[in-house]
Amino acid sequence: MSRITTLCTATAMALVMSGGAFAENLVIATVNNGDMIRMQGLTQDFTDKTGHTVEWVTLEENVLRQRVTTDIAAKGGSFDIMTIGMYETPIWGANGWLVPLDDFSAEYDVDDILPAMRGGLSHDGTLYAAPFYGESSMIMYRTDLMEAAGLEMPTAPTWQFIREAAAAMTDRDADINGICLRGKAGWGEGGAFITVTANSFGARWFDEEWNAQFDQPEWKEALTFFTEMMSESGPTGYATNGFNENLNLFQQGKCGMWIDATVAASFVTNPNDSTVADSVGFALAPNAEGVEKRANWLWAWALAIPAGTQKEDAAKEFIEWATSKEYIELVAANEGWANVPPGARTSLYENPNYKEVPFAQMTLDSILAADPSNPTVKPVPYVGIQFAAIPEFAGIATEVSQEFSAVYAGQQTVEEALAKAQALTNDAMEAAGYR
Amino acid sequence: MATQHSRSAARLMMAPAVVLLLGWMLVPLIMTLTFSFKQYLPLRGGDLGWVGFDNYVRFVSSSAFWPSVVATLTIVGGVLIITVVLGILLAILLNQPMWGQGIVRILVIAPFFVMPTVSALVWKNMFMDPVNGLFAHLWKFFGAEPVAWLSEASMPSIVMIVSWQWLPFATLILLTAIQSLDSEQLEAAEMDGAPPIKRFGYIILPHLGRAITIVILIQTIFLLAVFAEIFVTTGGAFGTRTLTYLIYQRVLESQNVGLGSAGGVYAIILANIVAIFLMRIVGKNLDA
Numbered sequence: 001m002s003r004i005t006t007l008c009t010a011t012a013m014a015l016v017m018s019g020g021a022f023a024e025n026l027v028i029a030t031v032n033n034g035d036m037i038r039m040q041g042l043t044q045d046f047t048d049k050t051g052h053t054v055e056w057v058t059l060e061e062n063v064l065r066q067r068v069t070t071d072i073a074a075k076g077g078s079f080d081i082m083t084i085g086m087y088e089t090p091i092w093g094a095n096g097w098l099v100p101l102d103d104f105s106a107e108y109d110v111d112d113i114l115p116a117m118r119g120g121l122s123h124d125g126t127l128y129a130a131p132f133y134g135e136s137s138m139i140m141y142r143t144d145l146m147e148a149a150g151l152e153m154p155t156a157p158t159w160q161f162i163r164e165a166a167a168a169m170t171d172r173d174a175d176i177n178g179i180c181l182r183g184k185a186g187w188g189e190g191g192a193f194i195t196v197t198a199n200s201f202g203a204r205w206f207d208e209e210w211n212a213q214f215d216q217p218e219w220k221e222a223l224t225f226f227t228e229m230m231s232e233s234g235p236t237g238y239a240t241n242g243f244n245e246n247l248n249l250f251q252q253g254k255c256g257m258w259i260d261a262t263v264a265a266s267f268v269t270n271p272n273d274s275t276v277a278d279s280v281g282f283a284l285a286p287n288a289e290g291v292e293k294r295a296n297w298l299w300a301w302a303l304a305i306p307a308g309t310q311k312e313d314a315a316k317e318f319i320e321w322a323t324s325k326e327y328i329e330l331v332a333a334n335e336g337w338a339n340v341p342p343g344a345r346t347s348l349y350e351n352p353n354y355k356e357v358p359f360a361q362m363t364l365d366s367i368l369a370a371d372p373s374n375p376t377v378k379p380v381p382y383v384g385i386q387f388a389a390i391p392e393f394a395g396i397a398t399e400v401s402q403e404f405s406a407v408y409a410g411q412q413t414v415e416e417a418l419a420k421a422q423a424l425t426n427d428a429m430e431a432a433g434y435r
Numbered sequence: 436m437a438t439q440h441s442r443s444a445a446r447l448m449m450a451p452a453v454v455l456l457l458g459w460m461l462v463p464l465i466m467t468l469t470f471s472f473k474q475y476l477p478l479r480g481g482d483l484g485w486v487g488f489d490n491y492v493r494f495v496s497s498s499a500f501w502p503s504v505v506a507t508l509t510i511v512g513g514v515l516i517i518t519v520v521l522g523i524l525l526a527i528l529l530n531q532p533m534w535g536q537g538i539v540r541i542l543v544i545a546p547f548f549v550m551p552t553v554s555a556l557v558w559k560n561m562f563m564d565p566v567n568g569l570f571a572h573l574w575k576f577f578g579a580e581p582v583a584w585l586s587e588a589s590m591p592s593i594v595m596i597v598s599w600q601w602l603p604f605a606t607l608i609l610l611t612a613i614q615s616l617d618s619e620q621l622e623a624a625e626m627d628g629a630p631p632i633k634r635f636g637y638i639i640l641p642h643l644g645r646a647i648t649i650v651i652l653i654q655t656i657f658l659l660a661v662f663a664e665i666f667v668t669t670g671g672a673f674g675t676r677t678l679t680y681l682i683y684q685r686v687l688e689s690q691n692v693g694l695g696s697a698g699g700v701y702a703i704i705l706a707n708i709v710a711i712f713l714m715r716i717v718g719k720n721l722d723a
Contacts, residue, residue: 070477189670235566236565237566239583245564249566391476391690392690394688394689395688395689398670398688399499399684401672402672405586405672406672427497431493
């Protein structure tokens with residue numbers, strides 16, 4: 001064999017091998033909601049661009065959370081990319097379980113990601129997960145009922161106004177409740193809502209030494225206010241109502257107001273599902289008079305890479321693709337602007353096409369009003385608004401919210417529930433070695 | 436008569452099945468026992484070493500423990516009483532010659548084939564919902580204030596849902612038992628002038644003894660582990676947190692595998708105490 005032939009063969013082999021090394025098959029765990037399913041349908045675009053193939057493991061939210069947590073804690077290595085939320089990211093980042101996402105390309109424009117999202121998905125200033133979409137909470141209200149009550153919704157109302165408006169809109173004979181809010185036990189259901197409500201009354205979960213704060217007057221004020229307002233103007237049995245129950249009630253025209261996830265805006269304004277689609281208005285989540293923090297939360301479903309994966313580079317390429325500006329345009333071209341993943345990038349809200357979506361601006365304003373690194377009036381040692389990003393929180397908050405739900409159902413007083421919450425939180429924090 | 440060789444061959448052939456079954460039961464049991472003596476926190480670095488009986492002490496001294504045992508026993512007791520009493524009545528009713536007997540029987544048995552999650556959702560949203568539920572409309576029709584079943588009467592509601600699911604099982608077993616009753620015996624009692632109540636008390640009920648025992652034993656085993664109905668309806672709130680639910684919360688929500696495993700061991704002990712108790716008290720019927 002001549003020297004040239006040998007050289008050519010060697011070069012060809014090197015090319016083939018390097019090509020083989022670059023074309024990876026990525027295994028991605030994700031949640032089974034609409035935006036993620038849509039992404040699966042568009043995966044071919046990623047494969048065409050990079051040569052990498054993708055294998056999806058699509059799971060229901062609770063199952064996904066348990067599956068990825070077990071996998072990453074036990075270093076199972078089943079996934080190259082995981083879909084996680086704002087609760088997990090700072091904890092896992094602190095544990096060194098995630099690959100830092102600090103070297104994205106210039107075109108990706110990491111500064112375009114909304115600062116609140118970056119803050120909630122970071123630990124010590126390093127981004128550990130890239131937001132696929134994000135949400136906050138806001139007021140959705142019936143413009144017709146508001147008008148009939150002779151009131152006008154301010155853009156940034158207070159709780160006192162909300163309570164008065166709720167009472168004015170309530171018409172028990174016509175099955176209309178002034179306000180529908182979550183009372184269902186569970187850290188991500190009623191627990192999340194009462195936590196942001198408490199924030200907006202100046203309360204906090206822990207002081208800087210991780211002592212529970214349920215014995216403070218702000219918590220009592222918030223819980224008493226919530227319970228009284230709901231018994232005046234809320235639906236019967238709200239103690240078992242969560243997101244889905246309230247969504248149903250609102251869509252059936254049985255709620256004057258509903259304060260919940262911004263993502264619900266597209267469901268209540270969709271005439272196929274909602275009987276009140278053409279009379280829904282939006283406003284910022286309320287605050288108590290004299291308190292700067294509003295009752296709005298912040299959440300993102302984000303993509304992260306578990307540390308120790310063999311396919312880190314390909315995984316990063318995928319995350320860049322799925323959370324880029326180009327991806328948003330790809331969805332808009334295929335499915336229309338109302339269906340693009342919201343709440344992650346500033347540029348989306350500057351896009352004239354997206355500005356026409358009726359809830360776009362209020363969603364952005366709500367997200368911007370939320371600051372996970374600085375969630376309460378008084379200082380706290382944790383990141384997160386409707387949760388504290390520590391591993392013990394989900395367990396503690398579920399039990400605390402169970403005590404609160406018992407108040408909503410009239411089974412115990414506000415004082416009893418707060419005393420139990422204080423005791424069980426401090427016990428758990430002591431057991432975990434915080435105090 | 437089996438020879439030495441054939442016995443050895445039989446043992447050899449059975450060995451895989453025996454090993455598999457033993458492994459099937461022993462591996463999880465040993466893992467539960469091991470974890471229960473460890474501080475195992477997946478989100479805080481995993482295995483943090485042996486801690487002796489700490490988890491056991493912490494599990495029983497938690498304020499949630501005794502209420503959860505009481506909740507578990509209330510559900511088991513409530514459902515057993517309802518299903519056995521109604522099961523006997525339904526079995527007697529279904530045993531009567533009637534028009535469309537086959538269809539009626541299928542309808543009565545149907546709930547047993549509905550998944551627990553589905554039936555809990557149906558009860559929660561279609562019947563017990565205080566705004567849209569059937570009961571709420573019924574209450575309003577008669578001018579009464581609708582009841583928020585799952586929060587105001589949470590335990591009776593869950594007992595009702597679970598009973599609805601298990602009633603077909605009890606009815607089916609008891610119906611089979613009634614059908615095996617010698618009709619001549621009943622006719623003789625009738626001719627001797629025994630009224631229906633006495634015929635039931637002295638002939639039918641003793642005849643059903645063994646079937647009732649089976650119903651109680653099998654249902655108890657399954658009812659101790661009721662989970663989906665609580666998860667879907669109340670999420671463990673309003674005093675409906677059973678021992679199984681508490682263990683779920685400790686392991687999956689609090690991410691404390693050690694503590695949850697200690698709870699699991701307590702649950703095994705509780706199930707065995709209940710089983711032994713039942714065997715002693717009602718199991719005698721099985722020997723008769």
